[in-house]
Amino acid sequence: MPNLKISQLEKVTNMDPDSFVLVVQNGKNYRMSIKEAIAAYVDLSPYYTKEETEEALNSVDTRIDTLEGLATFRIIPVSYLDLRRLRDNGDLVPGQQYRITDFATIVNSQFESLELPFDIVVTALSSTRLSSSASALHRDIPDDTLKDFDLSSWKLKYSLDNDTDKFNWASEDGKGVIYGMVDEFNNSAPFDFYSIYPEGKPLFPYPFAGSSYNNTIKEVRGADGQMLLPIVYFTEDVNNIEVSKNSDGEFVAYNVADLFATSSDSPSPDPSPYGTVYYIGEI
Amino acid sequence: MEKHHFVHSLWTAPMQSDKRKLEVTALVYALSVAYLKRLGCSINLHTDSLGKKLLDGIGYDHIYLSAEEIPNTISPKIFAYPKSMALEKEPVGTVHIDGDVFIKTEECLDRIFNHDCECVVQSFETLLPWLQSAKTFMIPFLAENLLSTGEKLEIRDYDCNTGVIGFFNDELKNLYISNYQELAKKLSKYEYLYFVQNQYGKFDCPDFVLEQQMLSYLTRNRKVRCVLPVDSIPYMEERNELAKHIGYTHLLGPTKYDEDVIEKVKGRLEEFGLLEKVYKNIK
Numbered sequence: 001m002p003n004l005k006i007s008q009l010e011k012v013t014n015m016d017p018d019s020f021v022l023v024v025q026n027g028k029n030y031r032m033s034i035k036e037a038i039a040a041y042v043d044l045s046p047y048y049t050k051e052e053t054e055e056a057l058n059s060v061d062t063r064i065d066t067l068e069g070l071a072t073f074r075i076i077p078v079s080y081l082d083l084r085r086l087r088d089n090g091d092l093v094p095g096q097q098y099r100i101t102d103f104a105t106i107v108n109s110q111f112e113s114l115e116l117p118f119d120i121v122v123t124a125l126s127s128t129r130l131s132s133s134a135s136a137l138h139r140d141i142p143d144d145t146l147k148d149f150d151l152s153s154w155k156l157k158y159s160l161d162n163d164t165d166k167f168n169w170a171s172e173d174g175k176g177v178i179y180g181m182v183d184e185f186n187n188s189a190p191f192d193f194y195s196i197y198p199e200g201k202p203l204f205p206y207p208f209a210g211s212s213y214n215n216t217i218k219e220v221r222g223a224d225g226q227m228l229l230p231i232v233y234f235t236e237d238v239n240n241i242e243v244s245k246n247s248d249g250e251f252v253a254y255n256v257a258d259l260f261a262t263s264s265d266s267p268s269p270d271p272s273p274y275g276t277v278y279y280i281g282e283i
Numbered sequence: 284m285e286k287h288h289f290v291h292s293l294w295t296a297p298m299q300s301d302k303r304k305l306e307v308t309a310l311v312y313a314l315s316v317a318y319l320k321r322l323g324c325s326i327n328l329h330t331d332s333l334g335k336k337l338l339d340g341i342g343y344d345h346i347y348l349s350a351e352e353i354p355n356t357i358s359p360k361i362f363a364y365p366k367s368m369a370l371e372k373e374p375v376g377t378v379h380i381d382g383d384v385f386i387k388t389e390e391c392l393d394r395i396f397n398h399d400c401e402c403v404v405q406s407f408e409t410l411l412p413w414l415q416s417a418k419t420f421m422i423p424f425l426a427e428n429l430l431s432t433g434e435k436l437e438i439r440d441y442d443c444n445t446g447v448i449g450f451f452n453d454e455l456k457n458l459y460i461s462n463y464q465e466l467a468k469k470l471s472k473y474e475y476l477y478f479v480q481n482q483y484g485k486f487d488c489p490d491f492v493l494e495q496q497m498l499s500y501l502t503r504n505r506k507v508r509c510v511l512p513v514d515s516i517p518y519m520e521e522r523n524e525l526a527k528h529i530g531y532t533h534l535l536g537p538t539k540y541d542e543d544v545i546e547k548v549k550g551r552l553e554e555f556g557l558l559e560k561v562y563k564n565i566k
Contacts, residue, residue, distance in 0.1 A: 131518075132521070281527055281533065
């Protein structure tokens with residue numbers, strides 16, 4: 001249970017559950033209502049008697065055991081496991097962005113991964129669902145292997161679940177799965193091609209990542225629809241990457257770029273007189 | 284607790300000859316007000332005399348005939364001009380929403396208010412390719428005419444969707460309003476003001492760029508929040524899911540004229556007990 005200090009900047013003057021206090025934790029400020037502060041186990045004893053606090057507590061319907069459960073407007077840093085817990089408990093805040101601070105692509109024993117460290121940012125659509133689209137940010141670490149790359153321009157497709165039925169490279173000990181990646185050079189693949197060695201042949205830092213542009217590795221699926229890590233061979237011209245059949249012997253290839261396209265059923269908004277019916281939300 | 288304060292604006296001059304548009308406008312504005320009133324918010328309207336006749340008695344706290352004061356040098360093609368007047372006349376901290384925006388939950392209100400920022404908008408959107416006029420005309424126009432920034436204007440790679448627009452900083456508010464009104468006056472003289480069909484058969488909207496692209500530029504180094512963080516969510520289905528869970532709706536562009544949409548709006552108005560009143564006004 002966190003012991004959170006109320007900032008001296010904003011003194012509590014009444015017990016109206018909707019009035020606001022400023023709470024300080026780990027040097028960061030959180031502005032919240034009294035109701036929220038109580039739900040987050042903020043220690044109000046400098047300002048209220050035990051009885052007053054207990055009385056207010058009775059009016060609180062739900063408890064939140066971390067401040068990260070409150071609706072703030074910054075990107076909230078979380079560990080992968082904490083995010084899983086928030087999702088599984090229905091504690092995600094719609095519209096809130098979460099930054100997974102310990103992400104790395106971990107694969108099962110059939111494959112190899114450099115497990116390059118970078119953070120992933122995801123957006124909650126509801127209390128139990130995250131968007132499948134994600135972005136990347138540099139992790140604040142010494143010797144950042146990716147320091148010369150523009151991670152903020154990357155586009156990712158990310159699944160919080162380590163679904164081994166869906167992705168043949170996933171590991172149950174993983175931190176979610178990247179199943180689509182486009183970097184700043186417009187190279188794209190249906191996996192984290194900076195970390196994963198397909199068939200022991202790295203794509204990073206060469207030939208991808210700055211040495212060439214617009215390379216695409218197509219998505220590969222098995223007969224049962226499972227996404228398969230493709231086997232990649234380099235031809236003599238390293239800019240011409242050939243994707244072969246996988247060990248199952250059969251595959252259906254899709255264009256990875258389609259993973260990032262907006263839905264064809266829902267075109268982008270067009271305020272022209274000839275736009276299609278398109279509204280956000282429900283009436 | 285202080286009431287959250289909103290404002291609508293409506294200039295009927297651009298649509299006076301179109302009875303259907305007037306009817307639909309009355310319906311959606313009324314529903315927008317009803318949702319806000321349900322949350323205990325206050326809302327004013329800045330309009331003209333026809334707008335007052337259409338929307339009187341449906342819940343506005345005050346109706347001002349600000350649109351009667353629009354200079355005759357302003358073309359009715361800049362139909363959103365009264366928005367700048369509404370923001371100008373209302374106190375800082377007032378949030379303008381389009382009449383086809385519905386704020387339905389406390390959660391949504393919390394995304395708009397109660398945080399440390401200088402400006403709030405609906406969302407950040409990637410500059411869409413159909414905005415040809417932005418590149419060929421509007422950006423040079425803005426660059427030549429923008430007041431007292433002293434910096435080179437460059438096209439921003441995102442727009443601020445102003446379905447919601449609110450300023451919590453006097454200086455920024457005044458900067459936006461003065462630039463908008465001055466540029467609207469100049470833009471009114473240009474033939475580009477008329478809807479122009481470009482090579483893709485799309486209609487460009489220079490005034491759209493004036494409002495949204497300019498805001499993007501003016502707020503480039505400011506603390507801006509968005510209600511709906513859809514810039515990281517390219518899929519329409521996911522955007523809708525997020526909007527639904529936040530409790531936000533925007534009937535974009537021509538959507539509000541769709542028969543199914545109108546029927547839903549009428550249904551909701553019926554539930555609020557307002558449908559009869561709205562049709563009395565329309566007649």
